Amino acid sequence: MDRLVTADHVWITVGFIGQALFASRFFVQLLKSEMEGKSVIPVAFWYFSIGGGLITLVYALHLGKVGLPFLVAQVGGLIVYGRNLWLVRRERLRDTQTA
Numbered sequence: 001m002d003r004l005v006t007a008d009h010v011w012i013t014v015g016f017i018g019q020a021l022f023a024s025r026f027f028v029q030l031l032k033s034e035m036e037g038k039s040v041i042p043v044a045f046w047y048f049s050i051g052g053g054l055i056t057l058v059y060a061l062h063l064g065k066v067g068l069p070f071l072v073a074q075v076g077g078l079i080v081y082g083r084n085l086w087l088v089r090r091e092r093l094r095d096t097q098t099a
Contacts, residue, residue: 015059022052043088049081 025048032042057074060067 011059011062014055014062018052018055018059020052021048021055025049025052043085046081046085046088050078050085053078053081 025045028048029041029045032040032044053074056070057078060070060074063070
């Protein structure tokens with residue numbers, strides 16, 4: 001009898017979780033923008049981006065050569081997301097020092 005859950009099933013699930021986390025950042029952004037009545041990118045957007053990006057990166061590494069385009073895209077994105085969080089942190093530190 002075949003196993004009901006295989007390693008492939010687990011990796012497909014990991015891939016879907018990464019994509020779901022990554023896509024949910026847009027709902028977070030939309031909700032915050034609707035609450036403020038203007039376009040806003042909340043800090044949570046960058047955390048969802050990093051979480052989804054990291055999980056998708058792991059999935060791309062698992063895929064090997066087939067996942068190379070995902071790997072390259074995720075690494076580039078993770079750099080941008082990390083930089084944005086660094087800028088948010090720097091701004092908050094500056095705000096607390098001037099207050």
